[in-house]
Amino acid sequence: MSESAFEEALDAAQEYLALQEALGAALRAGFLSLAQARYSMGADRVSALQLPAHMTATARLQTDQGKLGLVRMEPKARLAASSSGTSSRSSAAGAANDSAAASSTESIPDSADAAPAEDKTNAAQAAQPALQAAAQGSGAQQQQSGGEPGDVAALLQRMQLLAQQSDSLVDELAAKYCSGDGDAKASGAAAAPSSSGAGGDLDGEYEEVAHPSRPLHWFGSLVAPSLRDAEGHFCRALELVVQAANAQAALRRGLERQRAAAAAGGEAAAAPGDGAAS
Amino acid sequence: MAAPTSGEGSLLAMIVDSDTATGLLLTGVGQVDIRKRTNFLIVDDKTSQARIEEAFKEFTNREDVAVLLINQVIAGMIRHLLDAYNKPVPAILEIPSKDAPYDPSQDSVLQRVRFMFGES
Numbered sequence: 001m002s003e004s005a006f007e008e009a010l011d012a013a014q015e016y017l018a019l020q021e022a023l024g025a026a027l028r029a030g031f032l033s034l035a036q037a038r039y040s041m042g043a044d045r046v047s048a049l050q051l052p053a054h055m056t057a058t059a060r061l062q063t064d065q066g067k068l069g070l071v072r073m074e075p076k077a078r079l080a081a082s083s084s085g086t087s088s089r090s091s092a093a094g095a096a097n098d099s100a101a102a103s104s105t106e107s108i109p110d111s112a113d114a115a116p117a118e119d120k121t122n123a124a125q126a127a128q129p130a131l132q133a134a135a136q137g138s139g140a141q142q143q144q145s146g147g148e149p150g151d152v153a154a155l156l157q158r159m160q161l162l163a164q165q166s167d168s169l170v171d172e173l174a175a176k177y178c179s180g181d182g183d184a185k186a187s188g189a190a191a192a193p194s195s196s197g198a199g200g201d202l203d204g205e206y207e208e209v210a211h212p213s214r215p216l217h218w219f220g221s222l223v224a225p226s227l228r229d230a231e232g233h234f235c236r237a238l239e240l241v242v243q244a245a246n247a248q249a250a251l252r253r254g255l256e257r258q259r260a261a262a263a264a265g266g267e268a269a270a271a272p273g274d275g276a277a278s
Numbered sequence: 279m280a281a282p283t284s285g286e287g288s289l290l291a292m293i294v295d296s297d298t299a300t301g302l303l304l305t306g307v308g309q310v311d312i313r314k315r316t317n318f319l320i321v322d323d324k325t326s327q328a329r330i331e332e333a334f335k336e337f338t339n340r341e342d343v344a345v346l347l348i349n350q351v352i353a354g355m356i357r358h359l360l361d362a363y364n365k366p367v368p369a370i371l372e373i374p375s376k377d378a379p380y381d382p383s384q385d386s387v388l389q390r391v392r393f394m395f396g397e398s
Contacts, residue, residue, distance in 0.1 A: 006395075013391050017382060024374045030301045031376045048296050048320055051303065057317065058306035060287030061344040068344060068369075071287050072306070215304050227304075234301040241290070245345045245369045248387055252366060255394050 005261050009254030016251055019244040023237055030233035036226035041219070046227060050218050059238060068249075070242045175213070288344035291337040291368065292318040293330060295349055297376045302347070317343065321352050331356050343368045349375040350384060360386040 038046045058073045216223060216231055290307045292299060299320045302308075309317045319325075319333040334356055337346050350372040353360055363370060363386075370387075374380040382388050 009391065009394075013388065016387070020380050020382070020385075024380045027298070027301075027374060027376075031297060034297060034301055046300065048300055051308070053310065053314075054312070055303075055308045055310045057289055057309040059290070060307075061290060062287040063344070073286070215306050215308070230301060231304045235305050238290075238302065238305045238307065241345065241347065241371060241373070245371055248369055248371065249366065251387060251391065255390060258394060 005254060005257035009251060009258050012247055012251035012254050016244060016247040019240055019247055023240040023244060026233055026237035026240055030230050030237060033226045033230035033233055037224045037230055040224040040226060046219055052218060055215070061242065066249075067246050068242050070239060288368075289317045289340075289342050291340070291343045291346045293321060293333055293337070293346070293348045293352055294318070294373075295352070295375050296320050296322060298349060298373070321349070327355050331359060334359055338363065338365065338368060338370075340368075345369050345371060347371050347373055349373060349378075350380060351375055351378045353386070354384060357386070361389075 034046065060071050060073060061068050062071045063069075216227065219227060289309055292302060292307070294302065299318055303318070307317070317337070319330070321330060330352060334346075334348075337343050344367060346368045348370065352375075353372045360370060372380070372385050
C-alpha cells in the first residue's frame with residue numbers, strides 16, 4: 001500500500017510540475033501580448049486604472065466529483081439608471097400598465113434583425129389587439145376616476161412604451177456590434193427590459209452607467225488585436241490553473257496516504273519489538 | 279462569510295502584481311460587490327507585508343473562494359503563512375510573475391513533497 005501511495009504521489013507531482021511549466025509559458029505569452037497592447041494603445045489605457053468599481057465574476061469554479069471545473073456564466077444584462085428609473089415609473093403606474101408594458105415589449109417588432117424578428121413580428125401582430133385593449137382598459141380606469149386624465153394616461157403609456165422600445169433597440173445594437181455574440185445577446189437583451197421592469201435586482205439600483213458584458217471592453221470599444229491575443233493567452237492560463245489545482249489536490253491526497261502508510265508501518269515495526277521485550 | 283449561491287460556483291481569488299491582475303481579470307474572474315469587497319489584491323511597491331497577510335487570511339477564510347493564486351515573489355514575503363497553511367480548500371497556487379519565473383524549489387507544496395520523501 002505504501003508503494004502505491006508513493007507512486008501516486010510521484011505521478012501527481014510530475015503532473016503538477018508539467019502543468020506549472022505550461023502555465024508559465026501561457027502567462028509569458030500573455031504578458032508579451034499585454035506589453036504589445038500597452039505599446040499600441042498607451043500604458044494608461046491598459047492598466048488597473050481602467051478597472052470598473054463594480055464587477056461580477058463570469059468565470060467561476062465548480063466542484064464535480066471532487067475535481068474543480070471552470071464554468072463560464074453569462075454576464076447579467078446591466079442597464080443604465082435612466083432605464084431602471086423608467087422601469088420603476090412604469091411599475092408605479094399600476095398593474096395594468098405593467099402588463100401592457102410586458103406585452104408591448106413582446107409585440108414591438110425588432111427592426112435591427114430581420115430573421116429573428118419574424119417570431120417577434122408575429123407576436124406583435126397577435127399582441128396588438130391585446131395592447132389596444134389594455135390601453136383602452138387603462139384609459140377606461142382613468143376615466144372612471146376623471147374624464148380628461150384618461151387621454152393623458154394613454155399618452156403617458158405610449159411614451160413609456162416608446163422609451164422601452166428605444167432602450168431595447170439600443171441594447172440589442174450594442175450587444176450585436178460591441179460584443180460579437182449578436183444573436184444570443186440580442187435575445188437576452190430583449191428580455192432585459194421586461195426583467196428590469198419587473199423590479200430589477202439589487203445591483204441595478206446602485207449602477208450609474210451601463211457595464212459592458214466582456215472585461216475586454218473595459219479598455220475601450222475598439223481595442224488592439226494584441227489585447228485580444230492577451231485575453232486568449234490568459235484564458236488558456238486560467239484553464240491550466242484549474243488543472244494545476246486539481247493536480248495539487250491529488251498530490252496532497254497522495255502525501256496524506258503516504259504519511260498514513262508510513263505511520264502504520266512504523267507502528268507495525270514497533271509492535272514485534274514490544275512483544276519480544278515482554 | 280459569503281457562501282457560494284447554489285449554481286453560481288466559487289470564486290478564484292488573487293494576490294498578484296498589476297500585470298498579472300490585468301491579464302487575469304480579462305478572463306472574467308474579478309468580483310467587486312456592492313460593499314466593495316473584492317476577490318483580488320493588486321500588490322505594488324507601496325503594499326505592506328501586513329496588508330498582504332491580511333488579504334491572505336481573508337481569502338483563505340472565505341467560503342466562496344476555491345483557489346487562491348499568488349505570485350511566487352509575493353508568496354516569498356508571507357512564506358511563514360503558506361508553510362503553516364494546511365487546509366485543502368481553498369487551494370493555494372503559486373504562479374510566476376512577469377519578472378520572476380516559477381521556481382519549484384520555493385513552492386510550499388513541493389517542499390512538503392521533498393520533506394515527505396526525504397523522511398520516508
